[in-house]
Amino acid sequence: MAKKLTVSASPHVRSSETSTGIMLDVIISLVPALVMACVYFGTRALALTAVCVGTAVLSEWLARKVMKRNNTIGDLSAVVTGLILAFNLPATLPFWMAAIGSVIAIVVVKQMFGGIGQNFVNPAITARIILMMSFPAAMAKWILPMESAWSPDAVTGATPMATLANVTGGDVSAVEGLPTLTQMLLGMHGGSMGEVCTVALLAGALYLLLRRVISPAIPFSFIGTVAVCMLFAGKFNLSFVAYELLGGGLMLGAFFMATDYTTSPLTRNGRIIFGIGCGLITSVIRLFGSLPEGVSFSIILMNILVPHIERLTTAKPFGFVKEKKEKKEKEAAKA
Amino acid sequence: MAEKKSLFKEFSKGIVIENPVLRLVLGTCPTLATTTSVQSALGMGLAASIVLVCSNIVISALRKVIPSKVRIPAYIVVIASFVTVVQMLVKAFTPELDEQLGVYLPLIVVNCIILGRAEAFAGKNPVLASAVDGLGMGVGFTAALFLMSSVREILGAGSFYGISIPLLSNNPMLIFILPPGGFFVFGLLMAVVNRLAESRGKPRAELRGCEACPMNGTCKLHNEGTIAPPQETKGEVSAS
Numbered sequence: 001m002a003k004k005l006t007v008s009a010s011p012h013v014r015s016s017e018t019s020t021g022i023m024l025d026v027i028i029s030l031v032p033a034l035v036m037a038c039v040y041f042g043t044r045a046l047a048l049t050a051v052c053v054g055t056a057v058l059s060e061w062l063a064r065k066v067m068k069r070n071n072t073i074g075d076l077s078a079v080v081t082g083l084i085l086a087f088n089l090p091a092t093l094p095f096w097m098a099a100i101g102s103v104i105a106i107v108v109v110k111q112m113f114g115g116i117g118q119n120f121v122n123p124a125i126t127a128r129i130i131l132m133m134s135f136p137a138a139m140a141k142w143i144l145p146m147e148s149a150w151s152p153d154a155v156t157g158a159t160p161m162a163t164l165a166n167v168t169g170g171d172v173s174a175v176e177g178l179p180t181l182t183q184m185l186l187g188m189h190g191g192s193m194g195e196v197c198t199v200a201l202l203a204g205a206l207y208l209l210l211r212r213v214i215s216p217a218i219p220f221s222f223i224g225t226v227a228v229c230m231l232f233a234g235k236f237n238l239s240f241v242a243y244e245l246l247g248g249g250l251m252l253g254a255f256f257m258a259t260d261y262t263t264s265p266l267t268r269n270g271r272i273i274f275g276i277g278c279g280l281i282t283s284v285i286r287l288f289g290s291l292p293e294g295v296s297f298s299i300i301l302m303n304i305l306v307p308h309i310e311r312l313t314t315a316k317p318f319g320f321v322k323e324k325k326e327k328k329e330k331e332a333a334k335a
Numbered sequence: 336m337a338e339k340k341s342l343f344k345e346f347s348k349g350i351v352i353e354n355p356v357l358r359l360v361l362g363t364c365p366t367l368a369t370t371t372s373v374q375s376a377l378g379m380g381l382a383a384s385i386v387l388v389c390s391n392i393v394i395s396a397l398r399k400v401i402p403s404k405v406r407i408p409a410y411i412v413v414i415a416s417f418v419t420v421v422q423m424l425v426k427a428f429t430p431e432l433d434e435q436l437g438v439y440l441p442l443i444v445v446n447c448i449i450l451g452r453a454e455a456f457a458g459k460n461p462v463l464a465s466a467v468d469g470l471g472m473g474v475g476f477t478a479a480l481f482l483m484s485s486v487r488e489i490l491g492a493g494s495f496y497g498i499s500i501p502l503l504s505n506n507p508m509l510i511f512i513l514p515p516g517g518f519f520v521f522g523l524l525m526a527v528v529n530r531l532a533e534s535r536g537k538p539r540a541e542l543r544g545c546e547a548c549p550m551n552g553t554c555k556l557h558n559e560g561t562i563a564p565p566q567e568t569k570g571e572v573s574a575s
Contacts, residue, residue, distance in 0.1 A: 100508075108519075133515070134508040 040145030056082030087194020225279025349471030376484030384473025
């Protein structure tokens with residue numbers, strides 16, 4: 001009898017979920033998009049991804065070693081960061097630039113702020129933005145998938161987002177050079193390695209949703225807000241909305257990057273506000289900004305607002321009464 | 336406050352231990368804006384140092400004449416006259432530098448290193464000590480700007496003092512000469528100098544809000560509500 005009674009400090013109920021398990025789920029969900037990236041952009045896509053992941057893990061290990069902290073590469077979060085960063089890069093990017101991106105993501109954004117769970121912005125997105133600002137030419141060199149990727153002299157082409165920026169009033173048929181919607185869905189257009197194949201991304205996202213790794217609040221409010229904004233901007237032209245939703249990094253951003261645990265709100269209402277904010281900023285940048293795509297900037301900007309969103313949406317304890325009125329009255333009485 | 340210290344100490348404290356940019360966190364705006372190239376950073380550092388030394392001398396000499404109630408306007412008049420002199424000289428002899436520095440040259444008037452040293456040191460100390468203090472602070476300011484601009488120009492433009500470096504100049508990381516890169520290098524340099532100062536037993540520099548401000552002593556009265564809030568003073572400090 002005495003042996004069955006365990007005396008211990010709380011918590012007494014533990015979940016079987018671990019950081020490693022969650023990260024493993026995310027890696028599994030990213031595999032279809034990775035496979036499609038290799039099909040479309042050839043072995044170079046695989047090599048670039050390997051460079052990103054390898055550098056991310058190595059720099060995490062080194063950073064922890066230098067900072068004399070316990071090593072955390074076992075939680076696989078560096079692998080996820082490396083993978084997502086690779087998905088955000090064009091397949092033509094020189095390897096050393098990708099490696100710099102990984103080092104920035106892991107050392108500067110993550111470890112300098114204390115490691116996993118401590119960073120205030122998404123490491124992969126920050127690295128992508130820094131690379132974009134540092135090497136604008138190399139980061140915008142998109143090759144068209146399939147037809148040219150396997151041959152040494154690849155053809156570069158504009159992304160659908162750059163073409164869409166020329167569309168006025170939602171009349172998609174007026175501009176030339178846009179792929180068909182089926183091509184958009186399958187990923188037969190220029191873009192970052194991991195963002196082109198929407199079907200593969202959606203399959204991964206479905207896996208994450210079913211496994212309850214991510215909550216649907218952020219991605220759906222994010223994508224929904226973009227859809228509504230584009231509906232009005234495109235004068236209710238549905239195919240314009242479809243292009244806007246399928247093009248660029250929206251699916252990748254909404255399902256895999258905006259839902260990062262560390263940098264998104266904990267509360268449900270907070271998540272919806274976060275998603276709507278991301279959607280609004282994305283739409284504003286796409287419609288009025290000088291850049292064709294704004295998903296990464298919208299996520300990083302909303303990441304910074306997360307503490308404030310959480311403060312606004314914290315649930316009040318039952319029976320909680322505001323103290324403000326009494327204080328004011330007292331002050332008035334004093335004066 | 337520091338009359339017993341030797342002159343050498345007054346000079347050397349400005350370089351690391353009380354470095355105006357990296358330890359006192361003053362004059363951040365010109366620091367971030369002019370360190371995109373070594374040339375403009377050195378120009379800015381020299382111009383500000385000259386103004387700092389001259390204004391420290393004059394303010395220290397006049398410290399018993401200036402009534403304390405109007406000392407800030409009086410300081411500004413002194414500083415502004417020296418800035419005007421320096422600006423005219425720069426315009427006449429190095430028009431390129433004037434173009435590079437642009438609006439930041441006349442803005443030395445509201446540089447809070449200069450006003451801060453006038454308030455914290457020159458207004459209370461004899462002429463020689465004030466001159467040495469100004470010189471030390473000026474050297475510290477210039478050294479900090481030189482370090483920061485070297486890192487930013489080498490990494491961000493692949494050149495040093497306008498001379499391009501092979502290999503690096505092929506694909507420079509542009510972000511280093513953009514504002515975010517400036518903040519990044521600034522933070523890292525502050526960390527390094529903090530470490531240096533800590534090893535000599537000094538506390539690390541932190542943004543301590545009002546305490547870090549050179550106006551803290553006089554401003555405290557405002558915070559306690561004895562006098563109306565000092566809007567103008569605040570504007571001056573945050574502008575530089």
